[in-house]
Amino acid sequence: MAESLRHLRAGSPVGELTLVAAGDALAAVYLPASSQHPAPEQLGEPASGYDPLLERAARQLAEYFTGKRRNFDLPLEPEGTAFQRRVWSALSRIPFGETRTYLDLALELGDARLTRAVGTANGRNPLSIVVPCHRVIGSDGSLTGYAGGLPAKLLLLRLEGSAREAEPTLF
Numbered sequence: 001m002a003e004s005l006r007h008l009r010a011g012s013p014v015g016e017l018t019l020v021a022a023g024d025a026l027a028a029v030y031l032p033a034s035s036q037h038p039a040p041e042q043l044g045e046p047a048s049g050y051d052p053l054l055e056r057a058a059r060q061l062a063e064y065f066t067g068k069r070r071n072f073d074l075p076l077e078p079e080g081t082a083f084q085r086r087v088w089s090a091l092s093r094i095p096f097g098e099t100r101t102y103l104d105l106a107l108e109l110g111d112a113r114l115t116r117a118v119g120t121a122n123g124r125n126p127l128s129i130v131v132p133c134h135r136v137i138g139s140d141g142s143l144t145g146y147a148g149g150l151p152a153k154l155l156l157l158r159l160e161g162s163a164r165e166a167e168p169t170l171f
Helices: 052-065 082-092 102-108 112-123 150-160
Strands: 005-010 017-022 025-030
Touching (some): 017 052, 082 102, 102 112
């Protein structure tokens, strides 16, 4: 990312989130157990004083966790390839409380053979929760890998009321 990064940590039911901004846009939201969480020196400086963008993002996430928000209204600028951005855009269109499979997303992108590539791009989504990669499940309804950990994925799906089909296969 060309612009300097800054970050803010915010508490949540899935643990401490790390919100990262680049300029006037949110670049990442990392869960504590995220396999994509970069080293601390790659997060930029801690936000100093009041940071309107990061505070707005933290407030919207808090509203989401308390059931007061279903959609996020934030400027987003995740770093990724053109294909990853297409997948992340498709993720953003999955409604609150609904799930899709990797195959569903591949078909939305025009080619069922993209299923594995969709899964890889989904796993590299740097904007967890805001770009709802947790809403993607296996074709058999099972919870599949989640960069933030399967317990966090299950919590998010339960919060949205969409864990019914996925829940039994976790345990």
